[in-house]
Amino acid sequence: MNSQSYYQIQNDEYEIFQHAVQHRLPVLIKGPTGCGKTRFVEYMAEQLERPLYTVSCHDDLTAADLLGRHLIGPDGTYWQDGPLTRAAREGGICYLDEIIEARKDTTVALHSLSDHRRTVHLERTGETLTAHEDFMLVVSYNPSYQNLIKGLKPSTRQRFVAMSFGYPEASVEASIIAHESGIDEASAGQLVKLATDIRRLTDIDLTAAVSTRLLIYAGKMLKSGCPARKACLYCVIEPLTDEPTTRQSLLRLVDAHF
Ligand code: ADP
Numbered sequence: 221m222n223s224q225s226y227y228q229i230q231n232d233e234y235e236i237f238q239h240a241v242q243h244r245l246p247v248l249i250k251g252p253t254g255c256g257k258t259r260f261v262e263y264m265a266e267q268l269e270r271p272l273y274t275v276s277c278h279d280d281l282t283a284a285d286l287l288g289r290h291l292i293g294p295d296g297t298y299w300q301d302g303p304l305t306r307a308a309r310e311g312g313i314c315y316l317d318e319i320i321e322a323r324k325d326t327t328v329a330l331h332s333l334s335d336h337r338r339t340v341h342l343e344r345t346g347e348t349l350t351a352h353e354d355f356m357l358v359v360s361y362n363p364s365y366q367n368l369i370k371g372l373k374p375s376t377r378q379r380f381v382a383m384s385f386g387y388p389e390a391s392v393e394a395s396i397i398a399h400e401s402g403i404d405e406a407s408a409g410q411l412v413k414l415a416t417d418i419r420r421l422t423d424i425d426l427t428a429a430v431s432t433r434l435l436i437y438a439g440k441m442l443k444s445g446c447p448a449r450k451a452c453l454y455c456v457i458e459p460l461t462d463e464p465t466t467r468q469s470l471l472r473l474v475d476a477h478f
Contacts, residue, residue, distance in 0.1 A: 227263035228396050230256070230388050237264050240381045246334040246357040248319075248377060251385030254431025256396075257360045260385070261315045270354055271312035273303035277322040283329040286316075287342055299345055304357075308333060308340055311354030320361040320370050327376050333357060334379040364428065390416060393432055401439025411435045411442075414452065414477045418460075418470060430456055448478035 237260075240247050249257045258274070265272035275286065288302040307314035319327060333340045338351040359380065361372065387393060390412050397408040415430045438455035442448060452474040461467055 225263045225266055226399060227259050228392050233383055236383055246380045248380035248382040249360040249385055250363050252429055253362050254433030255385050255387050257385055261358050265313045272315060273307045273312055274315045275303050276317045277319050279321055279323060281322045281326055283326050286329060308349055308351040308355045311352030313356045313358055316359040318361055319359040320372055324373060387432055396432060397435050397439045400436045402443045403439045407442055408439060410477055411438055417473050430460060434459055449474055
């Protein structure tokens with residue numbers, strides 16, 4: 221493959237994923253937003269040379285969006301496989317990002333594909349499809365406070381090999397930011413130090429922690445000549461909070477670092 225995705229291995233995720241592949245087991249990846257879940261799945265799909273079908277889940281997502289539906293064409297109606305069915309038929313990885321957003325009746329459609337049966341019944345065509353041997357189901361979600369309430373049915377989650385991702389260790393995160401944004405390692409390191417301080421704050425109310433993704437945005441702006449204070453304000457602070465007092469406290473942290 222020519223344009224390989226860049227992915228820095230953080231822990232034992234590569235090894236565990238390979239074992240899951242070997243045994244045709246589905247994988248669940250938990251972790252905060254922007255910590256590298258999607259990039260990892262893209263990287264693994266390339267390593268395995270399997271097509272990747274990614275679906276961003278939302279609360280209007282129906283089973284038909286995943287499985288397929290009849291469409292009307294010039295010659296009448298025809299059946300079109302959805303991404304899950306296509307991956308199962310052709311042997312690819314189907315990645316359902318933020319699965320917790322999907323309705324429970326939609327996730328139930330995954331059950332027969334994610335256990336030993338590896339089949340899916342397409343009610344609308346009457347077909348029972350047995351998944352290709354290279355089919356793999358991967359799902360992810362962010363176990364934030366809001367999502368803990370929504371939850372994932374135990375009957376769904378207990379079908380997966382599950383691993384937790386976090387933000388990378390400081391030196392790894394700095395090299396990711398340097399690679400992705402083009403800034404030098406020292407400036408990337410400064411951004412990581414700022415992020416580490418923000419992630420440590422417990423006395424202010426942030427709904428989410430600062431992600432590697434946001435630090436990359438700030439790095440890109442620094443690279444194109446944006447002053448550090450502004451890059452941090454617009455790429456790190458504003459996306460994190462709407463509270464003027466929190467914004468001020470975070471700006472003071474920025475001033476301490478840059
Ligand atoms: P998630 O799916 O967890 O929300 P992404 O996989 O989209 O997050 O990661 C956000 C960005 O952070 C990626 O586009 C990539 O640039 C960078 N990134 C995060 N972790 C890594 C990593 N381990 N190796 C390489 N890039 C990473």
